[in-house]
Amino acid sequence: MHLVLAEIIQRSFLVKFDMAFIHSITSIAHQDTFAKKNIWDTISILDETSSLVHPDYKEYIAPAALRRLSPILRMAIAASNYCQATCNSPFGAISVGTALGCLTDTEKFLKTIHTTSGSILSPTAFIQSTHNTIAGQISLELKNHAYNMTHTQNSLSFELALQDALLCVNAGKSNVLAGAADEAIDFLNRLNDSLIHAPVAFTSGATFLVVDQKSSPIELLAVDLNFSATNYKDSISKFLNQNGVLFTEMDAVFVANNADFSPQENVVNYINYTGFYHTASAFGMHMAHDWLLMEDKKYALIVNNLVANKLGLILLKKTDK
């Protein structure tokens, strides 16, 4: 037993701080979830024909910019502008996770290279193809000069960005924007089972939130990453144990894959609500956050078990505020 625990301690990557609270959270997804008081009022299990539910971007993005921005950039900018509007001061840091980045512009530029004769190429798609265009455009739109970081580690990209946001909060930064965005392009469907196995349709989504030391109704207790998880149950027990709670105390557990859990457990599969993209756990966190806002709830756990052996854990708690 001792050896097993030592193994878990060695392999898990826990970030826990005294106090960090969620101040604003919003998503643009295949559900009507943008700028909602509680997304449980509108969300339901997706069917295969779902499509992205866009807000009215004109409210958040100038027309000239809107024309050149791809879906992932529109989603991220609108969501972060919404978050900024709920804060009384500029973001003290911006930390974004994306697994595959700006695929629309990447594909557009690849096509341009291969189909344009001569050497005159339009640079717009290239400029907007790099992963950091998301965080960069957010800063540019908001004229924000703070720390600006882009994490891209496949299915754990969001948790890494969130963990960085916690490091920033711990270092005294206030109103730290954390978030994730990924977009689907048709070409991905050809790669199902080669690039990744997606049991449901590839979708697009963006979730952004603000983390701060100031109190709010929902506390972000801890984020844990495990890059070589073998026994998920042990990893989860250890994580909860370190945070002084038990699995049975969870009012709900939001997971990417039910296979690791028994049917009796209070498990909600967030992929069923948002479709398949690598950073969907950010949407799972939004679901958990709003779930806790309802009466008689205290703890929610988000388990990112989208990809084998790669485990992300996020623990939320309702405060008395």
Add this chain to the structure above:
Amino acid sequence: MSTKIYITGYGAIAALGNNVAEIKASLFAEKTGIRQGEKPYSEKYKVGEIRFSNAELIERFDLKNDASRTALLGMVAAKEAFENHVLHPDIRTGLISGTSVGGMDVSEKEYLKFLNGEVDNKEVYRNHPSGTTTQQIAASLGIDAYFNTISTACSSATNAIMMGARLIQSGQLDRVIVGGTDGLSQFTIAGFNSLMIFDEEWCRPFDESRKGLNLGEGAGFIVLEGENSLSKTAKTPLALVSGWSNACDAYHQTASSPDGSGAVLSMTEALSVAGLQASQIDYVNAHGTATPNNDLSESHALIRVFGEQVPPFSSTKSYTGHTLAASGGIEAIISILSIQEGILFPNLNFSTSIAETNLTPIQTVTKAPVKHVLSNAFGFGGNNSTLIFSKI
């Protein structure tokens, strides 16, 4: 209590050489690695191209077959950096790599087949995601406790080094291999061509006549350890990472602000983290891409931070070409060499100062006591970062 951040290993591959020793020799010989390209998509340009094909890299360095150029170059450099280290259960060891295009060099070839209606090998796309390149590099060293990929364009490796330092200071990791890697791809070359910022001749950083950059490729990684780890590994540190900062220019997606606002913020905060006065910096390894915009903006920023006493500076991109996400890793190693050797490495191809700012970089290998080096990296998206390296 925050620990000091010790550097206890380095490894690199670039057009200048296949390892740190070869790179050092080229730096001392004032011999650039930039030459006429040899690939169908690079032959029109001067590039810092590594003359091994992917297959030759695998053969020569005994690497994993089935990986992109970015991952292969990263494996070569990370392996050299970690050469005299061993993994140990009591030393939590991670790896953070910066890359801009990940496995594009292999996926773009398959995608072209697809566009042409030919059969593409779908398995190759597995190697495309940037995160996968890092996972493969980590796996090649047996590292599975923590890995992460930073993608902030040309400042990726610099931000990876900063991230590693912060993770050690916050107690999350004991030891971490940090840096960056980017293999040249047709995508990147066509992209920079579309921006019309190539110089057809050898790039001339900080020169009045500069026309643009030469691209390059490569990888550079360093090993960082906190005191806790160092007491166990008993390594002799090469230097310290004493300061770091990341700020956003928030001016334009690709261009730098004329007054270098983001760069000033970044350099100023890095000095503050290091607890140093600007006057204590002995050498600046500039971002210095040799584009008209960057070098003018960075010159203004240097003057704003250092006043009339701008320290000796140079852009070593005149040796390596702009290796994009890898540049911060390779230039970190050049900064460490500068401290170790007490040498300022020159800015090649310079003849006339920029009229507006009148700064003159180091033009020849120069002996000087070097205690603190400031290294800049500025990326698209306004991602400006600065590191400070210090003598032990």
